Amino acid sequence: MISEHFKNMLGQKSVIRSMNAKAFEQGEKIGHENIFNFSLGNPSVPAPACVNETMVKLIGETDPMQLHGYSESHGILEVRAAVAAYLEKTYHLPYKADHVFMASGAAGALAHAFRAVVCPGEEIITFAPYFPEYGPYVHETGAILRVVPADTESFQINFEAFEEILNEKTAAILINSPNNPSGIVYSTATIQKLADILYAAQKKFGHEIYIISDEPYREIVFTGVDAPCISSFYDNTLMCYSFSKSISLPGERIGYVAVNPACKDAELIIHMCTQISRGIGHNCPASLIQLTVAEVLGQTADLSVYEKNSDILYRELTRMGFSIVKPGGTFYMFPKAPIEDAGEFCNKALEYGLVIVPGDSFACKGYFRIAYCVPTETVERSIPQFEKLAAFYGLGGK
Amino acid sequence: MISEHFKNMLGQKSVIRSMNAKAFEQGEKIGHENIFNFSLGNPSVPAPACVNETMVKLIGETDPMQLHGYSESHGILEVRAAVAAYLEKTYHLPYKADHVFMASGAAGALAHAFRAVVCPGEEIITFAPYFPEYGPYVHETGAILRVVPADTESFQINFEAFEEILNEKTAAILINSPNNPSGIVYSTATIQKLADILYAAQKKFGHEIYIISDEPYREIVFTGVDAPCISSFYDNTLMCYSFSKSISLPGERIGYVAVNPACKDAELIIHMCTQISRGIGHNCPASLIQLTVAEVLGQTADLSVYEKNSDILYRELTRMGFSIVKPGGTFYMFPKAPIEDAGEFCNKALEYGLVIVPGDSFACKGYFRIAYCVPTETVERSIPQFEKLAAFYGLGGK
Numbered sequence: 001m002i003s004e005h006f007k008n009m010l011g012q013k014s015v016i017r018s019m020n021a022k023a024f025e026q027g028e029k030i031g032h033e034n035i036f037n038f039s040l041g042n043p044s045v046p047a048p049a050c051v052n053e054t055m056v057k058l059i060g061e062t063d064p065m066q067l068h069g070y071s072e073s074h075g076i077l078e079v080r081a082a083v084a085a086y087l088e089k090t091y092h093l094p095y096k097a098d099h100v101f102m103a104s105g106a107a108g109a110l111a112h113a114f115r116a117v118v119c120p121g122e123e124i125i126t127f128a129p130y131f132p133e134y135g136p137y138v139h140e141t142g143a144i145l146r147v148v149p150a151d152t153e154s155f156q157i158n159f160e161a162f163e164e165i166l167n168e169k170t171a172a173i174l175i176n177s178p179n180n181p182s183g184i185v186y187s188t189a190t191i192q193k194l195a196d197i198l199y200a201a202q203k204k205f206g207h208e209i210y211i212i213s214d215e216p217y218r219e220i221v222f223t224g225v226d227a228p229c230i231s232s233f234y235d236n237t238l239m240c241y242s243f244s245k246s247i248s249l250p251g252e253r254i255g256y257v258a259v260n261p262a263c264k265d266a267e268l269i270i271h272m273c274t275q276i277s278r279g280i281g282h283n284c285p286a287s288l289i290q291l292t293v294a295e296v297l298g299q300t301a302d303l304s305v306y307e308k309n310s311d312i313l314y315r316e317l318t319r320m321g322f323s324i325v326k327p328g329g330t331f332y333m334f335p336k337a338p339i340e341d342a343g344e345f346c347n348k349a350l351e352y353g354l355v356i357v358p359g360d361s362f363a364c365k366g367y368f369r370i371a372y373c374v375p376t377e378t379v380e381r382s383i384p385q386f387e388k389l390a391a392f393y394g395l396g397g398k
Numbered sequence: 399m400i401s402e403h404f405k406n407m408l409g410q411k412s413v414i415r416s417m418n419a420k421a422f423e424q425g426e427k428i429g430h431e432n433i434f435n436f437s438l439g440n441p442s443v444p445a446p447a448c449v450n451e452t453m454v455k456l457i458g459e460t461d462p463m464q465l466h467g468y469s470e471s472h473g474i475l476e477v478r479a480a481v482a483a484y485l486e487k488t489y490h491l492p493y494k495a496d497h498v499f500m501a502s503g504a505a506g507a508l509a510h511a512f513r514a515v516v517c518p519g520e521e522i523i524t525f526a527p528y529f530p531e532y533g534p535y536v537h538e539t540g541a542i543l544r545v546v547p548a549d550t551e552s553f554q555i556n557f558e559a560f561e562e563i564l565n566e567k568t569a570a571i572l573i574n575s576p577n578n579p580s581g582i583v584y585s586t587a588t589i590q591k592l593a594d595i596l597y598a599a600q601k602k603f604g605h606e607i608y609i610i611s612d613e614p615y616r617e618i619v620f621t622g623v624d625a626p627c628i629s630s631f632y633d634n635t636l637m638c639y640s641f642s643k644s645i646s647l648p649g650e651r652i653g654y655v656a657v658n659p660a661c662k663d664a665e666l667i668i669h670m671c672t673q674i675s676r677g678i679g680h681n682c683p684a685s686l687i688q689l690t691v692a693e694v695l696g697q698t699a700d701l702s703v704y705e706k707n708s709d710i711l712y713r714e715l716t717r718m719g720f721s722i723v724k725p726g727g728t729f730y731m732f733p734k735a736p737i738e739d740a741g742e743f744c745n746k747a748l749e750y751g752l753v754i755v756p757g758d759s760f761a762c763k764g765y766f767r768i769a770y771c772v773p774t775e776t777v778e779r780s781i782p783q784f785e786k787l788a789a790f791y792g793l794g795g796k
Contacts, residue, residue, distance in 0.1 A: 001517050001569055001605055002663055002670075009673040010666075046462040055686070059453055064444040070648040104502060104681040111679020119399050133676060140677025171399055207399055250468040251685030265400055268408075272400075275407040278531060279538025280678040281509020283502040286687050287649030288453075 009136070015361045016040065019346065023355040030353060036382040037355040037374070041180060041331065043248040044373040045301045051249065054295045058288060068287060073274040075102025075256070075284045082294040087258055090298070091229045094261045101273040102284050105253040106216045106242035110137055111280060112273040113238045113257050114172070117210045118143045122171035124212070127157055129334060129362035131180050131214070143171070150364045155184040155325050155334065157194060166201055172210040173198065175230070178217035181362045181369035182334040183310070183327025185221060188228045195234040202236075208264055211237040216255070217330040219246035219300050222307045225328035235262035238269070243293050245330075248301040254285040254293055306331040309372040309379045316383050321395030331373035334359065338393040342368050348392065352385040407534070413759040414438065417744065421753040428751060434780040435753040435772070439578060439730065441646040442771040443699045449647065452693045456686060466685060471672040473500025473654070473682045480692040485656055488696070489627045492659045499671040500682050503651040504614045504640035508535055509678060510671040511636040511655050512570070515608040516541045520569035522610070525555055527732060527760035529578050529612070541569070548762045553582035553723050553732065555592060564599055570608040571596065573628070576615035579760045579767035580732040581708070581725025583619060586626045593632040600634075606662055609635040614653070615728040617644035617698050620705045623726035633660035636667070641691050643728075646699040652683040652691055704729040707770040707777045714781050719793030729771035732757065736791040740766050746790065750783040 019039050027035040058067060074080060077097055084095040103109035118124055120142025126134055128150040138145040146165050151158035173194070177186035186194075198209050213230045218241065221227040231237040242255035257273060259266040277283070284290070310327050318324055323336040337345040342358035346368055349356050359367030372379060390397055417437050425433040456465060472478060475495055482493040501507035516522055518540025524532055526548040536543040544563050549556035571592070575584035584592075596607050611628045616639065619625040629635040640653035655671060657664040675681070682688070708725050716722055721734040735743040740756035744766055747754050757765030770777060788795055 001520065002515055002667070003513060003517055003674075005517075006514065006670040006673045007666065009676075010669055042468055047466050051466070052457045052462065055457055056454055059450045064450065065442075065646075068445050068449070068647045068649050070440055070642075104679070107676075107679045107681055109679075115401060116404060117400055119401055119403075122399065136673075136676040137679065244468075248463075249466045251466050253681035253684050268405065269400070271408055272404040275404045275534075276401075278407075278505075278534040281502070281505045281507075281535065281680065282678070283505055283651040286651050286684040288686070289684050 016357055019350075019355055019357055022347075022350055026350050026353065034353045035355060036353050036378055036385060038370045038372060039355045039357050040373075041371050042373060043245055043250060043301060044375060045248055045303070045305055047248040048296070048299050048301055050296050050299055051247065051292060054292045055288065058291050062291075067291070071284055071287050071290065073277050073284055074270065075100070076287060076290050079290045079294040082297060083256055083258065086297040091232060093231060095258060096261065098267045098270055099259045099261050101257040101270045102290055103255050103257055104282060104285050105244060105255045106214060106240055107133070107137065108253070108282055109240035109242065109255045109257045110212065110214060111282065112276050113212045113240055114138060114141045114143060115276045115280075116269045116272045117208070117212070117238065118171040121169075123167070123169045124172045124174050125162070125165055125170055126174040127162070129155070129179070129181050129359060129364035129367070131176060132361045134174060147363050152336075152364070152367070153325075155179065155182040156186060156190045159193060159197070163197065166197070168205045170201070170205075170209055172212050174212045174214065176214040177230070178220060178227070178329035180217065180330060181332045181359065182325065183330045183332040184325060185225050185227045185328035186230070187226050191228050191230055191233045198234060208236050210263075213237055213239050215239055216242040216245045220303050220306055220331065221329035222310065222327070227329065231260045235260055236264060238263070246300045246303065247296065249293075252286070252289045254289050305376060306373065308376055309374070312376070312379050312383070313370060313372055317386060319397050320387060320390035321397030322390065331371060333370050333372070334364070334367050335370070337366055337368050338395055340366055342366055349389050352389050354382060354385050354389060414755055417748075417753055417755055420748055424748050424751065432751045433753060434751050434776055434783060436768045436770060437753045437755050438771075439769050440771060441643055441648060441699060442773060443646055443701070443703055445646040446694070446697050446699055448694050448697055449645065449690060452690045453686065456689050460689075465689070469682055469685050469688065471675050471682055472668065473498070474685060474688050477688045477692040480695060481654055481656065484695040489630060491629055493656060494659065496665045496668055497657045497659050499655040499668045500688055501653050501655055502680060502683050503642060503653045504612060504638055505531070505535065506651070506680055507638035507640065507653045507655045508610065508612060509680065510674050511610045511638055512536060512539045512541060513674045514667045514670045515606070515610070515636065516569040521565070521567045522570045522572050523560065523563055523568055524572040525560070527553070527577070527579050527757060527762035527765065529574060530759045532572060545761050550734075550762070550765070551723075553577065553580040554584060554588045557591060557595070561595065564595070566603040568599070568603075568607055570610050572610045572612065574612040575628070576618060576625070576727035578615065578728060579730045579757065580723065581728045581730040582723060583623050583625045583726035584628070585624050589626050589628055589631045596632060606634050608661075611635055611637050613637055614640040614643045618701050618704055618729065619727035620708065620725070625727065629656075629658045633658055634662060636661070644698045644701065645694065647691075650684070650687045652687045703774060704771065706774055707772070710774070710777050710781070711768060711770055715784060717795050718785060718788035719795030720788065729769060731768050731770070732762070732765050733768065735764055735766050736793055738764055740764055747787050750787050752780060752783050752787060
């Protein structure tokens with residue numbers, strides 16, 4: 001029988017998608033050039049030239065049987081070794097190929113991490129605000145996603161609420177720093193405290209508790225921001241990475257799970273990932289794409305535009321009277337809406353051509369997300385519109 | 399907690415993998431040049447030149463933001479439209495883009511098809527001999543895989559046994575023609591009879607029953623063989639395709655689900671696939687690979703080697719006294735072992751350097767699989783070894 005479960009999911013409209021549909025309607029009215037689309041987390045700068053150069057080189061120089069041939073379900077050994085060497089050099093942890101599993105983007109990486117270390121019925125704790133896809137990602141594993149309310153002062157971790165939710169059924173903590181949607185990077189103090197609490201909880205409950213660290217924005221960190229490597233603070237960490245954001249390859253769907261070498265059963269977890277793949281129909285990433293990223297590790301797109309955009313928006317919007325925790329990275333910020341209903345606020349913003357997303361979908365009501373992965377010129381042109389919006393709500397800015 | 403379920407799966411050794419480990423040991427003893435590896439279903443001919451040419455062209459001519467950018471989770475619209483147009487032209491069914499979902503290879507395609515039209519607790523019927531991965535593929539969906547014993551006379555369908563197993567819980571029939579491991583292609587008569595039975599069963603049980611048709615070998619059909627398009631015979635058919643075998647791109651992990659336009663809720667099923675992706679961490683195939691296959695639809699690698707190898711092996715092995723149903727396609731054949739225990743037979747074969755796989759893993763005891771996707775020269779050199787093996791078992795050949 002057709003699955004009612006997945007059929008019903010179709011009925012749950014994505015807020016981002018419906019904002020975009022409304023934005024299109026508004027564009028028809030006021031001219032599409034007057035629409036400032038800050039709704040999508042899609043890189044706005046191209047991949048660096050080395051990506052295409054590497055691809056063309058590989059195609060020209062590699063035997064097609066090898067280039068396009070089957071790889072192990074872990075991923076290509078040389079690629080895993082290259083990723084491990086890069087991580088070792090960068091984070092000073094003794095990663096080897098056996099700690100790395102190549103996955104189809106962050107979604108693929110997370111799907112394996114969840115299933116490897118969390119059993120159906122166990123709990124995964126995450127922190128608001130969080131990427132809404134975590135809901136369906138976790139639901140399908142049979143585990144339960146529990147959400148710690150946001151610390152809206154700093155968008156670091158609300159530890160008091162966290163310790164109330166942490167319990168013997170907790171199998172993993174899912175974190176995302178630099179964070180979508182807040183743009184905040186967890187500080188050394190935050191990560192240290194999280195690790196301390198988890199080490200104590202492991203002792204208290206007598207079982208492992210894992211950190212599953214979703215790090216697609218790892219390299220998008222602004223000048224001077226404290227951005228600790230999470231795996232360095234806690235042994236039982238599974239790092240889930242994607243090449244989508246920092247090197248602008250979202251369509252090529254490539255990422256990895258890297259298990260901290262000090263994690264209990266680290267190599268076993270990587271081997272288990274291959275078994276998990278069989279059940280969920282995962283195929284390791286396309287071989288050409290694997291071989292390509294192995295040669296450009298550590299390279300990024302020109303990420304400076306994101307910091308520039310962030311600076312402009314933060315400066316201008318705070319001047320206007322918006323309350324914002326200053327982003328430390330990513331291409332998002334998460335200001336407080338001047339009214340309680342962020343949905344209503346975002347609808348109003350659309351009248352001024354501003355496409356922004358209410359925080360409700362990120363489990364944080366009363367806030368809104370600006371995705372400023374757009375040309376700086378778009379940001380600059382949008383400022384007068386934000387100004388009008390602020391004026392409409394009588395914000396006390398200058 | 400670490401998943402005992404996936405941990406235990408690691409303990410279940412793959413027969414093919416263990417045959418390969420033994421083959422390596424044997425190679426160390428008798429020289430690796432004297433090992434004839436017929437264990438792996440890996441294409442032995444390179445992708446046609448048009449694949450690399452298209453890739454290089456796309457890289458050179460496409461804006462990198464578009465080339466490497468996010469695609470819809472269904473797959474790139476133009477690619478889906480191209481696949482639909484190709485299917486329409488080839489099979490004369492009115493496929494449109496809305497009937498096509500791009501997936502990461504056949505495993506990805508099947509993972510979506512199962513979840514779309516089969517609910518947990520319902521049954522999927524397949525026919526022995528069958529690809530052993532169907533076990534874990536189906537298990538993880540919560541559905542139950544039921545197996546119809548082989549018709550070893552023809553490796554077509556054992557309809558008597560099928561009709562006994564068909565029941566009101568049957569949600570889908572999983573077929574694979576051309577077949578791994580038998581090499582047999584289901585005839586028009588077989589497909590027509592299957593369709594007739596299923597139309598009657600739908601009426602009797604009052605619900606849809608789907609055919610999930612796993613077709614990675616669709617283009618590898620030998621001269622003069624009747625190879626009907628399954629979707630043409632039965633409306634509720636989900637075709638699952640992979641570009642791995644016929645165009646030799648196994649590492650690039652690309653395929654699709656094409657729902658027969660006449661299938662009940664055809665477009666809905668494709669949209670449901672995008673929801674299924676969210677739960678299993680599927681990402682649609684890499685954009686460069688999608689764009690590439692869209693331009694080379696209908697092209698294949700030089701598949702003639704497989705028919706040539708098949709002819710030699712069939713002729714020589716039947717001459718020696720082996721009993722074989724003549725393959726109609728793929729790069730497999732599935733002869734009867736001269737003793738009851740095919741595992742023991744395959745171990746003996748290894749002493750002669752012949753790496754073949756016992757049929758037990760394909761749910762068909764007493765048979766063995768030869769994967770002849772190897773250079774013809776390897777096939778020719780292996781004949782004297784098969785001869786010795788036949789002599790050892792006193793087969794009555796000439």
